[in-house]
Amino acid sequence: MSSGDPATDLQSTNVAGVEMEVRPSLLGEDAGKGLFVLQAVPAGQVLCEYRGKLLCTAEAMRLEDKSYLMRVGPQEYIDAREDIEVLARFINDCRNPAVHNVRFEKRPGEGRALVVAARPIRAGEELFVDYGKWYWASLRPNRISVKQAAEILKALEEIEPQADEQE
Ligand SMILES: C[S@@+](CC[C@H](N)C(=O)[O-])C[C@H]1O[C@@H](n2cnc3c(N)ncnc32)[C@H](O)[C@@H]1O
Numbered sequence: 001m002s003s004g005d006p007a008t009d010l011q012s013t014n015v016a017g018v019e020m021e022v023r024p025s026l027l028g029e030d031a032g033k034g035l036f037v038l039q040a041v042p043a044g045q046v047l048c049e050y051r052g053k054l055l056c057t058a059e060a061m062r063l064e065d066k067s068y069l070m071r072v073g074p075q076e077y078i079d080a081r082e083d084i085e086v087l088a089r090f091i092n093d094c095r096n097p098a099v100h101n102v103r104f105e106k107r108p109g110e111g112r113a114l115v116v117a118a119r120p121i122r123a124g125e126e127l128f129v130d131y132g133k134w135y136w137a138s139l140r141p142n143r144i145s146v147k148q149a150a151e152i153l154k155a156l157e158e159i160e161p162q163a164d165e166q167e
Contacts (some may be wrong), residue, residue, distance in 0.1 A: 052080030073108030094144035
C-alpha cells in the first residue's frame with residue numbers, strides 16, 4: 001500500500017538481492033531519512049549503487065544544493081538529488097569511524113559508485129558511510145550517540161570473531 005511519500009514507498013525494495021528500507025534516521029529528525037538493511041550482510045557484499053545525473057566540475061560547482069553530490073573522478077560528478085529511487089542516496093554519515101559500515105567504491109568512467117559492506121552488518125542496522133571531511137566543512141553533522149554506538153559495537157563482537165579466536 002502506498003504511504004503517499006515516494007521515499008517511504010521504497011521500503012523493502014530489493015536491490016542486488018539485499019532487502020533494504022528507507023526510514024527516519026537514527027541520527028535524529030534533522031538528518032532526515034536513512035537506509036537500513038533488513039537482513040545480515042557479510043563484509044564485501046555489494047548492496048546497491050550510487051547513481052544520478054552526471055555533471056562536469058563546472059556544473060557541479062554551480063549547484064546550489066550539493067547535498068547529494070559525489071565526485072567520482074576528474075570532471076565526473078554524480079548528483080542524486082532528484083533520483084529518489086536510488087537507495088544509496090539515503091545513506092547518512094554518523095561521523096564515527098568505528099560505526100561506519102559501508103564504503104563507496106567509485107567507478108570513474110562508469111558514472112556510478114558501488115555501496116560495499118565494510119564489515120559484517122547485522123539485520124536492522126542503519127547504513128553509514130564516511131562522506132569525508134570536505135563534505136562537512138561548512139555543515140554541522142549530528143554524531144551517532146555514544147549509547148547507540150556502544151550497542152552496535154557490542155552486537156558486532158558477537159558476530160565478528162576476535163583475531164585471537166581465529167587461530
Ligand atoms: C546524501 S543525503 C543522505 C539522505 C538524507 N538523510 C535524506 O533524507 O535524503 C545527505 C544529507 O543527509 C543529512 N545527513 C547525513 N548525515 C548526517 C549527520 N551526521 N547529521 C545531520 N545530517 C546528516 C544532511 O542533510 C546531508 O546533507
